[in-house]
Amino acid sequence: MSVSVWGQSKLSPYTRHYVAQIKQEQVADAANPARRVLVKKSNARGQIVIPAFVYLQEGYSPDFLTSHGVEVRSVIGQVLTADIPLDVLNEVAALDGVKYIEMGTPVQPRLNEARKEAFVNEVQTGESLPEEYRGKGVVVGVIDNGFDYTHPNFYTRDKSELRIKRVWDQNASGTAPEGFDYGCEYTTAEAILAKGYDTDQTTHGTHVLGIATGADNTNDKEVYGVATDADIVLVSYNSTNMYTGDNTAIIDGIKYIFDYAESVGKPCVINMSLGSTWGPHDGTSTFDRLADELQGPGRLLVGSCGNSGGTKYHASKTFEGNKPDTLATFFNFTYTGAPYGTVEVWCDPGMDITFVPIVYNVSENKVQSYDPARFNDAQCENKTYNFDVNVDGAWGALSVEGEINPGNGKTHLILSPNYSYAPGYDRGFYLISSNPGTIHLWTDAYTTSLSSFDRPGYIDGDDQSSMDELGGTGKRIISVGAYVTRDHCTKYGVPSYTDEITNALASFSSQGPTPDGRVKPDITAPGTYIISSLSSYYSGNKIKSHKFTWNGREYDFGYMQGTSMASPFIAGVMATWLQAFPEMTPEIAREILQKTSRQDDFTGTIDGGSNLWGYGKIDAYAGIKECIRYESGIEPSLADNRSHLVVNDGNCVRVLFGYDDSQVALQLYNLQGACVATRAIGKVAAGEEVTVDLDDFAAGIYMLRIMGGNTKSMVKKIIVQ
Template sequence: MRRLFWVFAIAIAAWCWLGPPSQAADLVQAPPERKLDPRIRIMLSRIQDGLPPTPQLPNGSSLRPPSIPVRVYEKDGRFWFHGLAKLQSENTLSDLRRIGCRITSYRDGIACMEIPLDSVLEIAALPGVAYLEASKRVRLKLDRSIPEIHVPEAVSRYGATGRGVIIGVVDSGIDVKHPDFIRSDGTSRVLYVWDQNDPKGPSPEGFGYGREYTPQDIAHALNGNLSSRPKDDDPNEGGHGTHVCGIAASNGRASQKYYGVAPDADLIVVKADFDRPLDANRYIVEKAQKLNRPVVINNSWGSHYGPHDGTDLESAGLNALVGPGKPGVVVVMAAGNEGEDDIHVGGAISTGKTASFSAFTPRGASYIQIDLWHDSQDRFLTTVGYETAGGNRIPVTSAETGRSRKTTITDAPFSGARITVDALEAPYPNNPSVSHVLVDIDLTDTDYGANPSMPWFVTIEKLGGTGSGSFDAWLSSEDGQYFRASPGDIPGDSQKTITDQACAPYIISVGSYITKTKWISLDGIQVDYGIPGYPLGSLSYFSSRGPTRDGREKPDLVAPGEWIASSLSGDVAV
């Protein structure tokens, strides 16, 4: 593995010189570099310093595992990651393939692909490549709800049962043998399942990875052929996908009591790897269009890395599937589950003024990432540091708008910490009205990791410019982190916590409100999950709040989300 690190170090030595590990140094501002997502630049910088491309705990470390922002894997002696490229022309696809990229889908000027990390500068140098973005690691978000949203009236007045419509679901999978998805004649309402995680194949046409289960495979599965049965068996998700499918489309055969919103709709399901959700949505749209059927796609997942305005490549690619001139396609996104999490800060400062905010991190946390966006007509100085137990603030490194700097700390208490401030995206290539600053704090090589009594802080100063001075920042890493409300700092809040993807203009983002707090369990026990201050009909405490960063109202609507009975996957032990 060490040999690979040094191969990459040699490959990019001509691109940048970052100095010895204990010093901060500016990155060379070459044009291809500015086409790279800052997470990619940070991976290259780590390789240049002989480190793994993403933070990893040393053997025997007692720290919390880092929440990795980009999944990197090794194949054929090289490091690879999943990413997206904004192209000027479809003709550039042949150049990308020549360099070694494997294209998994292309549509609306955005290519999804597997990318060799050691070739990103060559890729960015192509005239036809406008921007290269690493895929985000997204995470899942999610009796009386049916009458609450007036489904019976819709059925009686319009005959709206979902017949003829396809519901697409991008989630943890589906238990195709569940009675709720089988017609009375014994045939399946699940038309296709694509498992993005299964390397055995056969893969769906054009995408080239995963395993596709056809109607014939699913029919064989219902007849007992277990080798052709897709599953919803992720032990970490507890049958989330089957639960979501049941809410949308259960026909009630299992319980003879509870049914979904569209009990006659058919289903196309992607068991997602949560690295390539744009591929997943494109797959469902293409299948529905080949069948000449309208489709509604549910995405109960999201992330908080990005501009929260729909202009990053993943959000833009999803947004391009719908909207004017795209009849018969609806894409729905969960608003998010961060309605009580203070993962956002925002405000405005004038020239010469500063603003500070600091992050609470659990003891032993090993990775912090803060995503900052500000008016592109302003020039900011971003400084990162930590607070001592005595309350003194120690600045570690800083970078002006248009620059990037990194520092590795050599002194206690955070010896080994690697801090990067990447402010090169000035302006952000996909939206010239904003500039982007990524703060990356890697504590994996420290002895103790984060300490709640010694928080990390960010101070921004407006050096000049004619802009509004406005800024917004999100904690895009997870692990129980939030912005504190400490004296002198801007306190964190839960505003603008709609997931980045759900901020796209033509995506329907959906929040949650309360329709049930009490019920009788299968064991005959009265269950009461009521929370004081949250009566029936109120917005769920966890439902993410708007607006978007650019001021648009989101979520677009709210629906029953607390508590919802639905189909239980037989693949998950309970």
């Protein structure tokens, strides 16, 4: 057995884990992605690089890193995203100005009726509202892969103009966006259409984007999306195969999209139908904290909560702390012929942890344990255990890397089992502590789960706190679960039914709570067998609903399901809400969701939020009425048309027109969204004044809408006393 002892390191456990995997040549490449760990990434000089979050000490700027070959990307306060050449990683970590290096962790995509179910149709048609709400004047960003830029779903409703304004393909070669040194940016419709598709050539992103913003109704199937008039900005996140990317590039993409929206003076919502099992799941990860910092008024993030419902990739135990206690469990490997995987352990601050690997001889009902490894404020006793079949009854190795995480003070371990097939032996571990607190474990969900194997004293895995990082755990991110609006799809003209129950929570939808006690998800939306656009460049299997030809090319619509489909539905709804309330913050959006979400026999009565349903099922129509109410109490922004002056004078309103206009009409709405009065004015001249008597209306707040042939629709708050 070989043992290596480290002190508290500037390198995160995953960074050390990855470097060890590189040395053992166990990191995936494009030809062999099956291990589902981060692939090797190289820079222009052919060096293997570590994509990472780099924490700087106060008073240091990023410039001092460039002389060491570090390529800095985004700068957010004292945290950077950067590529560090592997061969200088230890050198960079030793620099006085570097506080901590956290390698990016793997990211994977999370895979008509819905609009009707969520009352989106009423929002789009403007029923009893001041106007139609289709995301006009709002930027919808999507970070994903598998985009077909040419699909008619992403044109204006009359097919006259492409709505995709910017594309950053992080995997392509070419001119990178300003401030970045990788990928290729496309800034004109001509360049975007000439490229046609991103380098991924799958279809996940095309389907997701169609749900959020699709506007095509060419074939009368009514399968268009929610924010049909929104501008679109796309980021194809960095990956060399369809499974893996890293979360540092996702932060770069968020910043890129928000920066574009700010440059054109428009509010923005970004969808991330992506997930990762790596992280503390409590909102304190570097990704979550940077994502929270980047959000604000008119800047929202929406993410899928994950598809881990019904899995056993999580386990936890609370320790009383009055005596030594033990959490014991076994690895349950997906690939029994090649048992390997990862388990991440997060322990509450102040817990002194002892780790002990075990091998269980099934036939003899006997447990063999091994030397302990200690992890606390004073030591991080990282070890690699090598097993010999003649001694241990099992072949292979198990490494444990640990730290006291500087972001949240928690004891953080990564376990990396890599065994050979050994029938008759189960492999597991003990975690021992005498301190009070809770320990949470998460596996990578693909290669490993956790099991008691029905043995007394051992903990079985569960799907509690199974929300993904990236979309499911951030404190300001709107996290979305999925419920069932269609329980079947049609294959070869024949309905194919699932075991899902219409209107119930989707069986795969991940659930909360977060370890810090927050309710997740925040909201649920339709997520099963949603029909949306498919990439015409994707040659893999598609479950098609229909196809048609446009501009000489065949395009498909088809079925997909997952919280990946529920998340863009909410992102589209948020775009319509931002049209009504451009300064909406994540906190106000959550307040509106809590106030307006629907509850029924399936959700049950929700008081303060549910870890299955969030605040309930989305009601886009009730929510937009709340947005109008919120906007009524805010001073008009500089973008408002101020050429006409509105004076609320006692119990009348005087409108002073600033220029000649025709077909002028005034409409008065109450805060329930109902039109209570209409007055046709016709032609007006500059300087003309029109008075509206309000004596017949009950006291309260109203919205006055001014329309005209030359007037952008104006909505002003009116108070009747």
